[in-house]
Amino acid sequence: MIESHHLEADVFIIGGGIAGIRAAIEASQQGTSVLLANKGYVGQDGAAVWMAGGGYQAALNPPDSIEQHIRDTIKAGKYLNNQNLVQAFLSLAPESVQDLDRWGVRWKKEGGKYPQIRMPGETHPRSMLHTKTGEHLGGEYRKALSRRIRREKNVTLLNDMFIVDLIKNGEAVVGAVGLDMKEGEFRVILAKSTILATGGFMDCFEFTTANPTATGDGHGIACRAGARMINMEFIQFFPAAALWPANVYRDAYPYGLIYELYGILYNRLGERFMERYFPVEKDFATRQAQSRAIAREVREGRGSPHGGAYLAFRHLPRNLLDAYLRECWDVPFFRSLREAGVDIREDAIEIGPAAHYVQGGCWINELCETNLPGLYAAGEVGSGGKDGADRLAGNALPFCMTTGYVAGREAAHRAKAHPMPKVDKGQLEAVCAEASSPMNQQDGIKPAELKKRIRRLMSNCMMFERKGEELERGIKELEHMRKEMLPRVGSSAKTRKFNLEWMEALEVRNMFDNAEMAMRSALMRTESRGLHERADFPNEDPLWLKHIIVSKKSNGLELTTEPVIFSFIKPPESSKPQ
Amino acid sequence: MVPIKVFRFDPEVDKEPRFETYLVPLEGSVLDALRYIYENYDASLGYRFGCSGAGHQRCGACPVLVNGRPALSCKYLIEKEMTVEAHPKFEVIRDLVLDFDRERKRDKKIIPNVKITIDPEKCDGCRDCVFICPLKVFEVRKNEAKMISVPVDSESCCGLTCEQCSIFCKNNAIKIEMMMERKT
Numbered sequence: 001m002i003e004s005h006h007l008e009a010d011v012f013i014i015g016g017g018i019a020g021i022r023a024a025i026e027a028s029q030q031g032t033s034v035l036l037a038n039k040g041y042v043g044q045d046g047a048a049v050w051m052a053g054g055g056y057q058a059a060l061n062p063p064d065s066i067e068q069h070i071r072d073t074i075k076a077g078k079y080l081n082n083q084n085l086v087q088a089f090l091s092l093a094p095e096s097v098q099d100l101d102r103w104g105v106r107w108k109k110e111g112g113k114y115p116q117i118r119m120p121g122e123t124h125p126r127s128m129l130h131t132k133t134g135e136h137l138g139g140e141y142r143k144a145l146s147r148r149i150r151r152e153k154n155v156t157l158l159n160d161m162f163i164v165d166l167i168k169n170g171e172a173v174v175g176a177v178g179l180d181m182k183e184g185e186f187r188v189i190l191a192k193s194t195i196l197a198t199g200g201f202m203d204c205f206e207f208t209t210a211n212p213t214a215t216g217d218g219h220g221i222a223c224r225a226g227a228r229m230i231n232m233e234f235i236q237f238f239p240a241a242a243l244w245p246a247n248v249y250r251d252a253y254p255y256g257l258i259y260e261l262y263g264i265l266y267n268r269l270g271e272r273f274m275e276r277y278f279p280v281e282k283d284f285a286t287r288q289a290q291s292r293a294i295a296r297e298v299r300e301g302r303g304s305p306h307g308g309a310y311l312a313f314r315h316l317p318r319n320l321l322d323a324y325l326r327e328c329w330d331v332p333f334f335r336s337l338r339e340a341g342v343d344i345r346e347d348a349i350e351i352g353p354a355a356h357y358v359q360g361g362c363w364i365n366e367l368c369e370t371n372l373p374g375l376y377a378a379g380e381v382g383s384g385g386k387d388g389a390d391r392l393a394g395n396a397l398p399f400c401m402t403t404g405y406v407a408g409r410e411a412a413h414r415a416k417a418h419p420m421p422k423v424d425k426g427q428l429e430a431v432c433a434e435a436s437s438p439m440n441q442q443d444g445i446k447p448a449e450l451k452k453r454i455r456r457l458m459s460n461c462m463m464f465e466r467k468g469e470e471l472e473r474g475i476k477e478l479e480h481m482r483k484e485m486l487p488r489v490g491s492s493a494k495t496r497k498f499n500l501e502w503m504e505a506l507e508v509r510n511m512f513d514n515a516e517m518a519m520r521s522a523l524m525r526t527e528s529r530g531l532h533e534r535a536d537f538p539n540e541d542p543l544w545l546k547h548i549i550v551s552k553k554s555n556g557l558e559l560t561t562e563p564v565i566f567s568f569i570k571p572p573e574s575s576k577p578q
Numbered sequence: 579m580v581p582i583k584v585f586r587f588d589p590e591v592d593k594e595p596r597f598e599t600y601l602v603p604l605e606g607s608v609l610d611a612l613r614y615i616y617e618n619y620d621a622s623l624g625y626r627f628g629c630s631g632a633g634h635q636r637c638g639a640c641p642v643l644v645n646g647r648p649a650l651s652c653k654y655l656i657e658k659e660m661t662v663e664a665h666p667k668f669e670v671i672r673d674l675v676l677d678f679d680r681e682r683k684r685d686k687k688i689i690p691n692v693k694i695t696i697d698p699e700k701c702d703g704c705r706d707c708v709f710i711c712p713l714k715v716f717e718v719r720k721n722e723a724k725m726i727s728v729p730v731d732s733e734s735c736c737g738l739t740c741e742q743c744s745i746f747c748k749n750n751a752i753k754i755e756m757m758m759e760r761k762t
Contacts, residue, residue, distance in 0.1 A: 041678050044638040044712050046628035104706065106748050131748065139710065139746045142637065147709040159679070182671055212630045250630070330745065448617045493622030495588060498672045501621040
């Protein structure tokens, strides 16, 4: 079953998105050997970063400053951020812009400076632009990063390698067991340091801007290995993913138009409803505020036909729009609109909130270390509570670049100081036996079916206006499914090579862990703060200025709290405990 | 529902590739149809994907041949009478799954999709197109005094379902023209 020959490296990285690639480059630059496993082909896969629209924040142009960036981030995070992490990583953001520039990302440049625009929640304009007006930056990252990683001599890419579980020696993480999809065989990877960079679990929801590959495998394997997970109740919804026309369904592009073209949201009665909720910010409110407002309009029967809101630009002069559209003529989104016969000078498009980003993940410190020796986490899974209760638009990618850099550097340092670890064969066999079980099922439950049920459940009780009893019911149902259905999940196809159902069955395990951690944390937090909105506890409660930490014990998940340390700025008086 | 013919081949078991016909809904993209087949008829169907269909950026994970012409399956809208085959640029791992590391000797004629022209004035041989193209269409070669990108395998190009090279060329040097009615 397992080959006796193990793959070995100083640093082993799980995930081939922006954080994983940045970590690999850094570890390689430090002179250590690197293996990078990705469940697709690096650079041609479902990594979230390739689909990124705009949004890259870095304080580059005065009067903006790193300090102001940190303040904006903490304010948006409702003071629930780990301020030390925010400070440590955002200070590196301007440098990361230079890195990407050197590697071939074409930021817009004028007179040696990078012009920036202001996105919601930013005090000063702080978001990078593409040289072509209106173009996605995702393709730039794909071009630059997948090219750069292949130039690193110390890095070996393990494409189509699905990581099943981490392996440990005592408390220390010493590598992982992977399923090599191309061969349909298990591989053991031994490493002195392991970095998780697997992104989020947005695929646990029905409507999401993320790719179906975002099943949160890193969250699942980390939790099973005993890592402490933090802020799992905070899941960001993207306010403006396209619901109509059909040929742009799920496209996140319209969001950019809200701030680039000052788009206005209407409900089906034609009301500018954002004014009602946010008299000052209006349509320019933060992402969560927009999402919540749209969701409420829909729930109260004022939604658009496809279950969202109308986004319109008719208030702008026609020649101004013409000038913009001429510049964006080639942008795929606008081409699709033309094909659908929708003219934004006249017609509104329909948009609605979709799961977009997970704020929760492994607890980490400023060195990206988790609580398990030898395990590091970067990017979305390396949460550490840096995003707090809500994330500023455009903060995800700089955090990925900077945590990737730090994790790569620190993992390399550790690797230099430690010998190659040993591993117990019994443990490997246990992992492989469990991971083989979907292949041994006869007439098992289809993983796709189980995924649908999890998505339904999460969409019902984990979006807006969460309710205690609904969450309790949801957790019960999830437990029931875990007990009755998960052991019977099986692959109806028995081919070993590139068996998608086998991989999906293993993803489902991670999705169960993620859904349970998220729901239990949401049930425990009896207040509303940022992305976490409880209908039965509608107000912010100063006593809840603390993180919820989830860890897996032999009898299930254990939830504890940890105070927030206000090392940089303190919350305003009104929100302090009395 | 419409019938769709899909290429099936397991190099370890099958001597010859075969085609199987499935009934799929007439909506969404070819990728949606493959997903439908996988979920409802035969989970052993192997295919690659990055996104989940229309409305996303192109990552290049899912090149196939549709009715003999190359396309990214996520961006090609489903229509009546379709045949979907593995893209012949790379070796087949199983069914439609390609091994992007192993190029295949071309034994089959592809109906060219597009005409690619590179403006020699604008191109500076930066290799961005070489790296972003999922099908290795370009090579940078020496042309008189300077290095310039050359479309050495435009037959493999997925045309307007992909277009990454022309969108991300910093000098706007690449022009892709469809030689057939456009389908995206």
